[in-house]
Amino acid sequence: MIRLLLARLRAALVTVLLIATASFALLKVAPGGPFDTERALPEAVRREVEASYGLDRPAFVDRRALAEGRIAAAFGGTQYAGYLRRVVRLDLGPSLRYRGRSVNEVLAAGAPVSAALGLVALEVALLLGLPLGIFAALRAGGRFDRGVRAGTSVLVAVPNFLLATGLLAVLGLGLGWLPVAGIGTPRHLLLPVIALALPYAATIARLVRASLLETLYLDFVRAARARGLTETAVVVRHALRPALVPVVAYLGPAAAGLATGSLVIESIFNIPGMGAHFVNGALNRDYGVILGAVLVYSAVLLACNAIADVAAAALDPRLRAAGAGRPEREEDGR
Amino acid sequence: MLARRALSALLALAALAAPPWLAARVCDAPAGRGRALVYVSGPEPETLDPALATGLPEVRLLTALFEGLVALDPRTLEPRPAAAEAWDADPDGVTFRLREGLRFGDGSPLAAADFAYAFDRVREPRTGSPWAEAVSGLEWRALDPRTLRIAGPRARGDLLARLTLPCFYPVARGAVEAHGERWTRPGSLVSNGPFRLAAWEINRRIGLERNPHFRAPVGIEAVVALTVDGPSVGFNLYATGAADIVHSVPAALLPDLAGRADLHTGPLLATYFLRMNVGRPPFDDPHARRAFALAIDREAIVRHVTRSGEPVARSLCPPGMGGYEPGGGPAGWFDPAEARRELEASRYGGARGLPEVEYLYEGAANGRIGEVLQDQWLRHLGVRVRLRPMERKVAFATVRAREYQIAWSSWVADYPDAANFLEVFESGSGNNRTGYADPEYDALLERARRAKGDDRLGRLAEAEALLLEAAPIAPIYHYARGVLVSPRVRGFVSNPLNRIDWTALELAPGPAGGARSP
Numbered sequence: 082m083i084r085l086l087l088a089r090l091r092a093a094l095v096t097v098l099l100i101a102t103a104s105f106a107l108l109k110v111a112p113g114g115p116f117d118t119e120r121a122l123p124e125a126v127r128r129e130v131e132a133s134y135g136l137d138r139p140a141f142v143d144r145r146a147l148a149e150g151r152i153a154a155a156f157g158g159t160q161y162a163g164y165l166r167r168v169v170r171l172d173l174g175p176s177l178r179y180r181g182r183s184v185n186e187v188l189a190a191g192a193p194v195s196a197a198l199g200l201v202a203l204e205v206a207l208l209l210g211l212p213l214g215i216f217a218a219l220r221a222g223g224r225f226d227r228g229v230r231a232g233t234s235v236l237v238a239v240p241n242f243l244l245a246t247g248l249l250a251v252l253g254l255g256l257g258w259l260p261v262a263g264i265g266t267p268r269h270l271l272l273p274v275i276a277l278a279l280p281y282a283a284t285i286a287r288l289v290r291a292s293l294l295e296t297l298y299l300d301f302v303r304a305a306r307a308r309g310l311t312e313t314a315v316v317v318r319h320a321l322r323p324a325l326v327p328v329v330a331y332l333g334p335a336a337a338g339l340a341t342g343s344l345v346i347e348s349i350f351n352i353p354g355m356g357a358h359f360v361n362g363a364l365n366r367d368y369g370v371i372l373g374a375v376l377v378y379s380a381v382l383l384a385c386n387a388i389a390d391v392a393a394a395a396l397d398p399r400l401r402a403a404g405a406g407r408p409e410r411e412e413d414g415r
Numbered sequence: 416m417l418a419r420r421a422l423s424a425l426l427a428l429a430a431l432a433a434p435p436w437l438a439a440r441v442c443d444a445p446a447g448r449g450r451a452l453v454y455v456s457g458p459e460p461e462t463l464d465p466a467l468a469t470g471l472p473e474v475r476l477l478t479a480l481f482e483g484l485v486a487l488d489p490r491t492l493e494p495r496p497a498a499a500e501a502w503d504a505d506p507d508g509v510t511f512r513l514r515e516g517l518r519f520g521d522g523s524p525l526a527a528a529d530f531a532y533a534f535d536r537v538r539e540p541r542t543g544s545p546w547a548e549a550v551s552g553l554e555w556r557a558l559d560p561r562t563l564r565i566a567g568p569r570a571r572g573d574l575l576a577r578l579t580l581p582c583f584y585p586v587a588r589g590a591v592e593a594h595g596e597r598w599t600r601p602g603s604l605v606s607n608g609p610f611r612l613a614a615w616e617i618n619r620r621i622g623l624e625r626n627p628h629f630r631a632p633v634g635i636e637a638v639v640a641l642t643v644d645g646p647s648v649g650f651n652l653y654a655t656g657a658a659d660i661v662h663s664v665p666a667a668l669l670p671d672l673a674g675r676a677d678l679h680t681g682p683l684l685a686t687y688f689l690r691m692n693v694g695r696p697p698f699d700d701p702h703a704r705r706a707f708a709l710a711i712d713r714e715a716i717v718r719h720v721t722r723s724g725e726p727v728a729r730s731l732c733p734p735g736m737g738g739y740e741p742g743g744g745p746a747g748w749f750d751p752a753e754a755r756r757e758l759e760a761s762r763y764g765g766a767r768g769l770p771e772v773e774y775l776y777e778g779a780a781n782g783r784i785g786e787v788l789q790d791q792w793l794r795h796l797g798v799r800v801r802l803r804p805m806e807r808k809v810a811f812a813t814v815r816a817r818e819y820q821i822a823w824s825s826w827v828a829d830y831p832d833a834a835n836f837l838e839v840f841e842s843g844s845g846n847n848r849t850g851y852a853d854p855e856y857d858a859l860l861e862r863a864r865r866a867k868g869d870d871r872l873g874r875l876a877e878a879e880a881l882l883l884e885a886a887p888i889a890p891i892y893h894y895a896r897g898v899l900v901s902p903r904v905r906g907f908v909s910n911p912l913n914r915i916d917w918t919a920l921e922l923a924p925g926p927a928g929g930a931r932s933p
Contacts, residue, residue, distance in 0.1 A: 117811035118811060120846060121848075180461060181595075181596035181597050193440070193441050196437060197434065197438040200434035260655065261652065263652070265442060269442065270442065348648075350648075361644075364807060364808070
């Protein structure tokens, strides 16, 4: 298991490096720069500012140094090299929009807020979705099942901005029960958590229902029933565990998305999280912020996927035999 | 086995409890909601360094934190004494006399040298100040701790109005030298205005507290500036009583709010206009430029598209800036027949002779105006114009590089003076971007700088008439404001710069915000 995780970590580092490189390249080819605004900076000032951020240096290759044969200088003195050197030290550099602020500082202000909101929403989604899906599967075709299927279809189909503004208009502005924006008190989190959680709860319920229905007719479940176990024991001890594997696989990326902030929900409820940085960072050409947000998201996504894989293996013994064992043995053979 | 089960149960419990625990930690209600004035500030401020800030949210905060030599009277928008109690103007410049016993918020004395230091910073390119042009043509010297002399070729004309720009606020050298770029943080920002910076939470709020060392009494104990992106959130906060002032009311709501006592409306000192690139056909011919300008039915745009009570623009300069009477452009402005005559008089001979024309803009709101323009140019001129939407930064870069034919534009007054608008189109101005360069226009502005009073305003009006006749721009409308102010805020004066006169405000006891009024 440890060896597997180490291999995953190695692959993850390479992936993050590739993502960093690709995002950096995309930003550099995107036209328009951070200082293109309604009010132009005087030319001399603009040059000073760009130089202070190293934006006057070549992006990837210093062609002149390369022509003169100074290989180290040709690649070492570029914006890209400087960026990588900082990223390795976990320093995401200065923000180009918020003068005097570091990207680390900007992201660190939003990350805990998004993580808290996302994880609470995930928890609510699980606590709602799992029981609904399980009971719907056990009474497949019944009235409860039909209700769950209809309700979850609607929730999956309705765009989340519509759900969020609907909740806000009714519970916040209309009835005045809940605060409409910001994160002053835990009560402030109720509307955004509900708006975030409901679509995920619906997806989880549908996944669990479908997967459990399939599992209930597998041989080992029928064998368990034949041994005379109660239906509860059959479902809880035998059928449920393998049935949760697709849910866990879905939860990996879902958790990463939730924990790094939803742009839509955060802007509707004015949540000072990470979500807005993904869009505003790009729109403002705040290179550091958008690259930082992408890197944080990639790291969280890779981590969540790794956790999901481990959890899936723990849930279903068949996955342990198939997925986990083989690469280790191959390496041993060498 | 039992131990393992207990461990699993414990882990599961911890996993369940962790998210709510984290959530409780990120929440903390702002203290003293009742005694603090809460207002919707706008997007996260880019900076609170007076040498660097340009946006309205930043400027509103800076007017609370700092005080310049002179300040704008919120009613008349005329400069009035602030840190300076009096000044003497002579042919070469102005000598300012500071008030006695002025102090920064940390209690240290404030002297004329602190103003000189701040101006030096703005001029120094390494500071990266967008206001470097505002101090050019000026020389300054602290003659003694209470006397500041400002001279130079541009130390006349609109100097007093210009001095209300934040870049002319005094800065404590010690704070900047000790903290570098980070001197604008709570704890290190030293300022001389009615309030001090108490807290700055990114994307969330900025807290100000009353400055006990301010030279005059301040009616409000504390201010909370909420960071909000987008107009509907601000309105929601106001409507539920979570904010006392909001400056941007969604246009769609204005008809419903009309007539309410807490809604303040009026024009803003800002103009929406089109830029035409005089270096590119067909706009290299003034007849063609005038034709496009004359074919715009501005009334239709403000009535059906923007719909916030915007006044139609007949000039670049909005009305209501001192005694300035805007210089007239082509008579009547919307005149389809005259527009066609102008197009025929151009060297393109009419709509058929024109090259393809593209209208460049960014964003959905400008796109709606673009569609109306497209339709009007087709109907009134017979010209088919292609719309060319662009991403915001790309659009600015494209216009700056003058790789466009005709494009959307706007200008918001930094200080209430016609020169602030007209200097944009001087031939050397970095904000010109049309290629318009007329030595006569430049000379008129230069003469205005050396003149005073009505003579100066007359020169400016002559310059504006010249600009509108050459038509590198086509004014469309002046912006309008809709500000909601809670009845518990006393002393609020709504003004066409959308500034807040911080020292005049008081909070009456009672329900906060716009409350749940019917």
